Amino acid sequence: MTEGAQLIQTETGKGYEVFHTDCPARDVVDHVTSRWGVWVLISLRSNDLRFYELRESIQGISEKMLAQTLRALVQDGLVWRKVEPTTPPQVTYGLTEFGQDVGEPLTELFDRITRRLSLRDAE
Known part of the structure; x- marks a missing residue:
């Protein structure tokens, strides 16, 4: 665990104090919710993709930003x-079990937003 990170006792056991600046969980949340992190997780939700397939699936992302985002998500x-x-070399990326678990609510959020926008546009 990172020095200075605050591990706190909760009702269900030990948990991280995510509002503490040294909390490791905070870094993961920052990577997931970064400008491109959420799109990478959503793009990988149903298929493993090669680097260029992933880049083509996320319009507007540069190779540099995709590489940086993937590096952080792999490290996490x-x-x-x-x-x-x-x-x-051909490089393929996919979601780990942890990535699928984190990506599920993001996918649900994305689906809810697009459904709501569709309803709003129909009015």
Whole structure:
């Protein structure tokens, strides 16, 4: 655990104090809710994708930002990365169990927003 992170006792056991600046959970939340993190998780919700497929599925993201976002999400344990030993290497990304768990409410939120927008546009 990161030094200075506050681990607190809750009713269900130990939990993190996410409002503390050194909390490791806060970093994960920042990565998930970053400008591109949420779109990567939503894009990977149903299929594993290669880097360029992922880039094409998220319009407006640069290769640099996609690489940085994926690096953070892989480090957080939300996304897995598989490199095929070909020339050039083919890299595939997918959601880990943790990534699927975190991505589920994001997908539900996205679906609710698009349904509500559809209803609003129909009025």
